[in-house]
Amino acid sequence: DADVTQTPRNRITKTGKRIMLECSQTKGHDRMYWYRQDPGLGLRLIYYSFDVKDINKGEISDGYSVSRQAQAKFSLSLESAIPNQTALYFCATSAGFNQPQHFGDGTRLSIL
Amino acid sequence: SQQGEEDPQALSIQEGENATMNCSYKTSINNLQWYRQNSGRGLVHLILIRSNEREKHSGRLRVTLDTSKKSSSLLITASRAADTASYFCATREGGSEKLVFGKGMKLTVNP
Numbered sequence: 001d002a003d004v005t006q007t008p009r010n011r012i013t014k015t016g017k018r019i020m021l022e023c024s025q026t027k028g029h030d031r032m033y034w035y036r037q038d039p040g041l042g043l044r045l046i047y048y049s050f051d052v053k054d055i056n057k058g059e060i061s062d063g064y065s066v067s068r069q070a071q072a073k074f075s076l077s078l079e080s081a082i083p084n085q086t087a088l089y090f091c092a093t094s095a096g097f098n099q100p101q102h103f104g105d106g107t108r109l110s111i112l
Numbered sequence: 113s114q115q116g117e118e119d120p121q122a123l124s125i126q127e128g129e130n131a132t133m134n135c136s137y138k139t140s141i142n143n144l145q146w147y148r149q150n151s152g153r154g155l156v157h158l159i160l161i162r163s164n165e166r167e168k169h170s171g172r173l174r175v176t177l178d179t180s181k182k183s184s185s186l187l188i189t190a191s192r193a194a195d196t197a198s199y200f201c202a203t204r205e206g207g208s209e210k211l212v213f214g215k216g217m218k219l220t221v222n223p
Binding site (some may be wrong): 035040041044045059090104106 | 160202213215
């Protein structure tokens with residue numbers, strides 16, 4: 001979905017490095033989400049945000065932090081990356097509680 | 113925690129055939145959603161069905177929901193090679209903001 005843009009698309013880095021994944025959206029949605037996808041495990045929610053001042057932990061928030069800089073921007077940080085954080089990371093947005101989610105094309109992150 | 117489970121995990125059919133995918137879940141839900149993921153891309157929303165609905169259609173897609181059996185099915189009619197993708201069901205429990213995804217099912221449509 002071109003309305004949700006994730007950067008970078010691919011990243012290879014070393015254990016212990018700090019990494020930031022960025023997400024921006026032009027859909028005007030208040031709700032934004034970060035997920036990780038691992039083979040055979042589906043998507044798991046890391047953090048979600050209802051607006052700039054409302055950040056909530058998801059299912060697997062340990063080792064991650066987020067920042068909602070503006071309605072349109074939601075970034076995910078790995079303070080000290082470890083190999084088991086190697087995964088595909090997705091940002092998504094939603095217009096409301098009973099509305100579908102719109103995904104970016106993901107960031108493939110490899111931690112050596 | 114995993115909520116929806118798709119079945120079968122993989123399906124291979126010929127172009128023109130129908131494809132049926134099933135999803136089972138464990139707890140009461142507010143709505144159930146189906147998504148498609150093409151290789152290397154993000155998930156694309158297909159259909160959302162609310163807990164008080166039994167069936168919805170969108171083009172070649174038909175979704176049913178049986179809350180008594182805690183199950184849903186996605187039917188793709190007259191499949192095309194372009195339907196080749198992974199399909200996920202996702203459920204929203206009660207008043208929870210969280211959308212819980214199944215592990216996904218890979219559909220291959222052979223030309």
